[in-house]
Amino acid sequence: MSANARKLVEPINESTATEYATQGAKVRKLSRPDLKLVSQLRPEKASRGVFALLVGGLLGAGLVVMLLINTSLASGAFVVSELQTQKSALTVEAQALSKEVDAMSSPANLEAKARALGMKPSKNPVFLNLGDGSILGKPNGANVSPNAPLPRLATPADLTAVEAVDNSAVTSDFPTTVGPNYDPAAADAAAAGAATAEDSAWGEIVDVTDTPKAARAGKSGKASQPGKKAKIAKSDSGLTATPIG
């Protein structure tokens, strides 16, 4: 409050009254404003209740929200933990499956399977020119002796049978593979045994040596197909089907 304003509400004593009187109309203007008694300010009971309710409500709501957030976080932690367990289980499963694939597709296993089916590694690389049907390279025979058990063309059922046999062999801890010490003679003997056993179960035998029997089988159409295919070198195993020759 400025000094000037305080002056305006100063009580008027006589000397000043005279002074003011001389000033005429100005005095009337500066007379102090009307004062009145103000009733004591009492807080209203109703508004206090509302306020308390508001604060209480906010607190309560805050607590509830906190609780909800905590609960959802906690349940999230459970979900995370569960999913992690699931993930590691799936990883383990994926690894087990790819291990199986690796073991099956390993060159050693493919060679053993091919031999079990009566296949032999082709000797000279031979190519069939698909453009003009000419043969590049010198085809050579499989050198199957006439007295040896005759290999038979594979059917899808054979492949299943071979897989079933081989799966039972792959039970050791980490992939057991046929190393360089692998004995082809033993595998041949096993293959011959398998072929004989299968022959009795499967009546039809297709001869791949150059005998009239082979010619007959060739007429069925079944034998001629793989015979032609055999002349195209297969890349995967370095093995090809035994060519007729």
Added chain:
Amino acid sequence: MSRSSANQTPTRPRPTRAPSSDYRGPVDREWISLGDHRKRNTAILAIVAIILTIFIGRLIELQGFRGSALASEATGQRLKEIALPAARGAITDAAGNPLAVTVQAYNVTADQTLIADPVAAAAAMAPILSVDPAALAARLSGTRRFVYVAKNITPENWQRIADLQLPGILKEGTSKRVYPDGSLAANIVGFVGADGKGLGGLELGLQKELAGTDGTQTYERGQGGRAIPTAQHTKVEAVAGSTVKLTIDRDIQYVAQQAIAEQVAAAHAQSGTVVVMDPHTGKILALATAPTFDPNDFSKARSSDMGNRALSDVYEPGSTAKTMTMAAVIDQGGANPTSAFTIPGTLKRGDKVFHDDVAHGTWHLTLAGILAKSSNLGTILASERIGSRTFNSYIRKFGMGAPTGLNFPGESDGVLPAYKDWSQTTFPTLVFGQGMNVNTVQAASVYATIANDGVRVTPSIIDSVTAADGTVTPGTTPEETVVVSAKTAKTVRSMLEMVVSKDGTAPKARIPGYRVAGKTGTAQVAVNGGYGRDVVASFIGMAPADKPELVVAVTIVKPRVGRWGGQLAAPVFKEGMMSALKTRHVPPTGTVAPQIPLKFGKNG
């Protein structure tokens, strides 16, 4: 503040009305004057002040002085830090077939105090773990809270053990390096130790790339070991190791390994190696050594079988090096394939008398005939047309005595004496491949240069490295050096074809339908400054000779049965080359090899 007020309490000035109480006489002076409310207040105030002082003092001590230490101790009890091991990168062949992978495995542990019947538990577990039940029972009996029962078992086998529901049998997660193809390419890929770090081969050479970076996770553990969600939680993710793709072709490698293993066994040789190379890119398609080992279980393997002999073992190349001499002579115009040479039975150079492998009278051979018959003396005579200095610069350009560039652990650069140290006999010795040492890859690289029209491409074995984030870094860029002209290379190839002819030293290397060019070597092994009976039999060749796509080098060290390169190494070359031709789809060219006369004059 409160401490000082407590001390002051007894001496505080009495309230103004206090003197009036002095009137009360002896009874009022007793301690039980608490009836006076002022005294009572004072006493209570004093007690409260003392207690508060203690509390506040303790509070300051705990919060102010030991606060941080205690807080971290408390958190430490809940806090759990776990290492997040980085997954080791895989090693694959050129087609992406895995040669080395890391898989989940478990260690089986036991708390002996919880096992009531060790014999029964052992009997149940023994068949799964393939161990002796009695030994296992002994391992399960006792009072130790933690023992290992089995290490690195597969998840499937752990599941079978878990299904037995044996009390006190627990698992511990770990990882295991697995080589799905066993010994296939084992000498390239290498092996890891029990700690999972590379100990040999590329596992060692590329340890940094394969290992990745381990991460850590820190969290506060609540009931049941789960993380408290709102508590502090830090996680540094592990960065998985890079996947390394080799230039090796699994199928060619397999056949090469089989072939060399069989021949080494048949010849009762000390060792053998096969290198299959693409001469245009320098990529090594197969690098087989025998004997080899199984990196899945190398406890019984000999350490000498675990390195890579094609790179670590050096030998005197012998006659296969004559190709370099011939290329240099032709490139310099010193002679052409039909140039005539009259070769005496012996030749004296410096203080040494040189011979051929077989004693002979005077031979009349062409330059092609010298190579086909592998005459040492003829090679000396031919080399003298260009001189030692020129010869030296050529063999260095062919990569002799220099690193192959593969940076393989344990690799040897070979030995080629510095030109200034050459004696009078050094030059005539070097021209037919004695007096220097090379490894099989270096020797193969010479023929790859001839196959690639005289341009030498440095060999490589790493195709690319793929980081965890998918960034692919190609292997080292091959360097190309022009060693001889394309015309020279073509001429040398036609001369090498004569080696494989029926009059040459290696008819066994012939592949029906294909034109094959190559050279045999039967180098004596130096023993104590001289040469003993032991030899290194070799054959290095290429096919198709008129448009070479593949180079195969075979070395058989110290055979006991058989001796000559054309007899021992050529059949292995044929096996490896046929497999590579089939796998890489290289058809025969259908052309006919030109015939170069090997002899001249009256016996020609």
